[in-house]
Amino acid sequence: MAHETPSAGPAPAFTDYAPAPESRAAVALASSYGLFIDGEFTDAASGEVFKTVSPATEEVLSEVARAGEEDVARAVAAARRAFPGWAALPGAERAKYLFRIARIVQERARELAVLETLDNGKPIKETRDTDIPLVAAHFFYYAGWADKLEHAGFGPAPKPLGVAGQVIPWNFPLLMLAWKIAPALAAGNTVVLKPAETTPLSALFFAEICQQAGLPRGVVNILPGYGGAGAALVAHPDVNKVAFTGSTAVGKQIARTVAGSRKRVTLELGGKGANIVFDDAPVEQAVEGIVTGIFFNQGQVCCAGSRLLVQESVHDEVVDALKRRLTTLRVGDPLDKNTDLGAINSAEQLDRITRLTGQGEAEGAERWSAPCELPGSGYWFAPTVFTNVTQAHTVAREEIFGPVLSVLTFRTPAEAVAKANNTPYGLSAGIWTEKGSRILAVAEKLRAGVVWANTFNKFDPTSPFGGYKESGYGREGGRHGLEAYLDV
Known part of the structure; x- marks a missing residue:
């Protein structure tokens, strides 16, 4: 009689990790x-x-x-x-x-x-x-x-x-x-x-x-x-x-x-950094940079790339890939080595994030939050993306200092620069493109103290950091x- 191998059941999703808490x-x-x-x-x-x-x-x-x-x-x-x-x-x-x-x-x-x-x-x-x-x-x-x-x-x-x-x-x-x-x-x-x-x-x-x-x-x-x-x-x-x-x-x-x-x-001081994605950028690499730019440290970063400027022709592709990536982020116990997003630092900061995102919805921006189960105690906020955002929206102007990304579009490099610089802040920016000449041409026009090219939120003690305005x-x-x- 042939030996039958017992079924192992459905394979776990690649995001199903056993808890790995640091002591x-x-x-x-x-x-x-x-x-x-x-x-x-x-x-x-x-x-x-x-x-x-x-x-x-x-x-x-x-x-x-x-x-x-x-x-x-x-x-x-x-x-x-x-x-x-x-x-x-x-x-x-x-x-x-x-x-x-x-x-x-x-x-x-x-x-x-x-x-x-x-x-x-x-x-x-x-x-x-x-x-x-x-x-x-x-x-x-x-x-x-x-x-x-x-x-x-x-x-x-x-x-x-x-x-x-x-x-x-x-x-x-x-x-x-x-x-x-x-x-x-x-x-x-x-x-x-x-x-x-x-x-x-x-x-x-x-x-x-x-x-x-x-x-x-x-x-x-x-x-x-x-x-x-x-x-x-x-x-x-x-x-x-x-x-x-x-x-x-x-x-x-x-x-x-x-x-x-x-x-x-x-x-x-504060910032409202622009992360600019051109139509020739490698989408998956850019998405990783977008995630690092705004969801690292729960977005509580002065140089966070909180404004995503995407060239119009690749907007849907980039946003769809971004949303897929956000569904894999793990929110929870900060001491768990698998956790990607931890807790908001204080009740006061959580109130500010909640208030400003509510204002963004009220002004007509389209809100999407990654599906995740938030812990019952502590200060938590799900990673959130706003689309159909204009430069007049509060979420595109004010520093939220949380895991909240606003997505705007542009058609030409000149429009991208104009929108990136249309802020009272001037701390950081990012550029995503395969063309070195475009990186240099755009970077020199951005009024930002730090400009990252095909990466974001990278620091080194040998490199100066600071802003304008x-x-x-x-x-x-x-x-x-x-x-x-x-x-x-």
């Missing part, structure tokens, strides 16, 4: 954290604290001291005391500390990746494969510059400015810290940094890394707190340099505060990133 045991969270001032953790002068929660579950992760004006004064004084000794160190000696920090970041990479995912809500594969490696890379890169400042092109003997007051956002907490602290220390400045109130933990872990690296007391100070602490830091008369990454509205307030003072300022001024990264911290 929370990789990081040990304390029940409370203090401010980091003059090399030590300390309570806030007021005794006030606030709670930081996981966006994915709404559970309280820890209690954190809340900095106020008195704490800002203490931290700035500590940084000022530390400045002469730090600035007087030979560049090669400062470089040793930066190299040490970079190596410790690498050694504690798993711990930092889990921590960042818990506190921010982004997928573990992003923190593990993008954020933390880039943090280490920035410290390695600027360590290499510390003894070569006279060769950076800023004069024969550039000097540090003094105390740098730095305010960073919640979307890339540890990476934005690295963008600011690494060049400041390499140039010989000391630092007082205020992390965002929704994501203070990785900055406080970085304070531990500074202790572990033996960094001199007062060279780096970390002040978790709310907007008032940031405003006090920006306004403090003994701060020589202000660096801010965040919303355009707050950036304008900072510019007004420092106007008339001798403070040096760099502002990296209401996206701010100044550059971070690369040799250019040193200039903001040197008296040239």
